[in-house]
Amino acid sequence: MTAAISTAIAATSIAAGTPERRGQAVAADRGRHVVPTISHPGWRIPPRTGGPATAEMVPSPYDRPSMITNLLVEHASLVFGAAVLISLACAAVGYLLLRWRRWRTLWLLAALALVPVAALTLVPATSQLDTVRCTVQFAVPTPGRVELVANVALFVPPVYFAALALRRPLPALATGAVLSAGIEALQALVPAIGRACDTNDWAMNTLGALVAAVLAFATTALAGRASGGGDAGSDGVGGPPDVGGQRGGVDISHGARRSAETE
Known part of the structure; x- marks a missing residue:
């Protein structure tokens, strides 16, 4: 009867008490191999690994800061x-x-x-x-x-x-x-x-x-x-870099050669 009452108290403290009290209750229950009911979203029962099943605090990734x-x-x-x-x-x-x-x-x-x-x-x-x-x-x-x-x-x-x-x-x-x-x-x-x-x-x-x-x-x-705007494109800056006598996709080499021949 006393063991049943203490088990119920431990389960209640885990569901509604502070983390410290929950930990104490878990430690108290480990000797009796009792797994209390858990309602806190950050608590879960780890998988059985051969020993007695116990409840422990496993914070949720959403609840703990990174x-x-x-x-x-x-x-x-x-x-x-x-x-x-x-x-x-x-x-x-x-x-x-x-x-x-x-x-x-x-x-x-x-x-x-x-x-x-x-x-x-x-x-x-x-x-x-x-x-x-x-x-x-x-x-x-x-x-x-x-x-x-x-x-x-x-x-x-x-x-x-x-x-x-x-x-x-x-x-x-x-x-x-x-x-x-x-x-x-x-x-x-x-x-x-x-x-x-x-x-x-x-x-x-x-x-x-x-x-x-x-x-x-x-x-x-x-x-x-x-840049003074004279050498700029429509967006206020120059186009792509000069490659093979071209600027912004427009061939400027022919016009330059014709100006040189006129002079």
Whole structure:
């Protein structure tokens, strides 16, 4: 009778008590080989491995912060400043490459900037999710919301350099938004990679793509103004680099030779 009452008390404490009390109750039940009823979503009974079955705390991947989140929180004061510095560095490099018409270098930088995007969103995590799930929520990024700010900064470099290489910010913006949506859909539909789908991530990535598109538009306009507009294309900057006497796909060698013969 006493054992039955103590077992019922232990089960109640596990279902409604604090994690410390739950752990104490589990330790008390291990000697009686009793598996109490568990209602907390972060609790589960591990598979039997030969010994007595016991309940233990296994946090859900949705309930515990990731290692990256912990790192960002520990350096919260630096995240916003780092995001601003990344944007300014991209603007400086992009302006110079645009003036020098290094289109291949811009494409190369856009591709390299996608490496951290893939590493942080698609590389399988150590833990795997059991169900297909996506958290639907939207929040406003502030300097104190470090994970949101980091998601904004993550999409600035690839979209910015792609916009400069295309010389069309809007297609680059649309591509960035679609890419982020595809990543979140993949995270939701493939639980094996252990990544949690969140609409906040898509919204912040899209916001970062928007910042990059605006920055690319300003950089293109500034570069076109610096070139005087006489040598610029319709978008304010020159076309592709001169190859074989051609500029922007128009042959200029014949006109140059005819001017030389006239002189």
